[in-house]
Amino acid sequence: MKFKSQFYPLFLGSLSLSAALLLWIIVNQMAGPRFLPNPLKVFEEIVRLFKTPLSGRTLIEHVIFSLRRVMAAYGLAIVTGLPLGLMMGWNATCRKIVMPIFEIFRPIPPIAWIPIAILWLGVAEGSKIYICYVGAFIILVLNSFTGTRYVDPLLIQAAKVFGASKKRLFLAVAVPAALPSIFAGLQNGMSMAWMCVLAAELVGGREGVGFIIIQGMNLDRPEMILAGMVVIGVLGTVLAAFLRLLEKLICPWRRQLV
């Protein structure tokens, strides 16, 4: 039982990972490497891509390209989406003005923007960043909106009874109350930005992780496709862990919950 406390979470976590790996190997053995290359081969491919440039760039450079696009879009989405969402949640007039147009844009998948984004901003960085931006923006607005819209009315009452100014009501009640929802939005927005950058890189571009995957398809090399996918998975996990760490720092009262 003493052993359980320290290593049990690690053990549980490794269960699903090893099961997936096992399944991977079994399918590889049964269906052959054309259907699914074995994990070792994919790992070797990742190492190879590290050393040997593909289309003039190593894996690290491709990752940096994708990461840069995601980060530019994500940062832009935070700067514009969070304030807009907070305002919509907190101010009824603002909500009534913005909601109709937002509702129209919301169901349009970011990928649907690709052609028009290329028309407006060209095939270079601009259109790719724009597509990621649209995806993350919608999610960030929605989450900060619901966060401030559904603040426990009891807490607002308490704040009013003990004399809070309008400014303090917003900054010291609405915003902290919305933080869990905002962080959920930051997580989902990040995933969405990754999804979009891949889609954008699949359509056009000579660099980025999406390009590696497409190149794997064109060169008929399944291990290259999988290498690209694994890199994205690991990168996403690291970024999500970073966001969780950030949430723990900013929301100390939620430490046991996060």
Place this chain on the structure above:
Amino acid sequence: MGTRKNLTFEGLGPTAAKAAPPSEYILFCQGLMVSFQLLDQLKVLDGFTLGVKENEFLVVLGPGQCGKTVLLNCLAGLQEPQAGLVSFKGAPVRGPSAERGLVFQKYALFPWQTVEENVAWGLKSKGTAKAERRRIAAKYIELVGLTGFEKAYPQALSGGMKQRVGLARAYASGPEVLLMDEPFGALDAQTRYAMEKELLTIWEKEKRTVIFVTNNIEEAIYLGDRVVLMSKRPAKLKKEWEITIPHPRSYTDPVFLALRQQISADYDLVL
């Protein structure tokens, strides 16, 4: 909100005329009418009049959903009545104020603030300097017996401890009247008895005017200098009792039990 009739003290109705003159009361409400538009027009309060004297411990007793919380919200200034008047120290109440501190049944503590920050919330609103805030907060945290928990977040506290924080927060904001909305309603019976006892100890040390709302007859008799009984909805003042049993009161004292039986007979049952 409907149109609000601004009644003056001169226009007292027959019920209020019998009561003491408003000047005797620190907090006073008269002819309160509050209704909500649900499926039907739901009248919660209809012509409700009540006053509390300075440093009096007034218990408002009433069955569930009879409008006790609405009454307190009106007195706190959180809710505007459609008709009637709330007056505090002779001036009409226009909105909430820390002079009328509220203790909530569901605690309503800010989860993102520590015990100390929660208690000091009202002081910060008033612009009290940080050192002074900490001093006052520490004083009331000690008064409610939570010294050592200053840096804890509400999530880590039990129900009884949370309500102690609620009480300290109300006290620390420097109120003249404490409005308590079934503060121990969510606690288990044992904690509840302990908190009632402790509330009286605290109140003896720091006398304030208290309006304590409850649906529990025992609690009312145990705590109150005066108990007023509300009828079921739309709530009217049904009856009132001066409780002169000296503190500490015992639940098994014959006088206590007799009074309990008397009040029970008048208590409206609501499903």
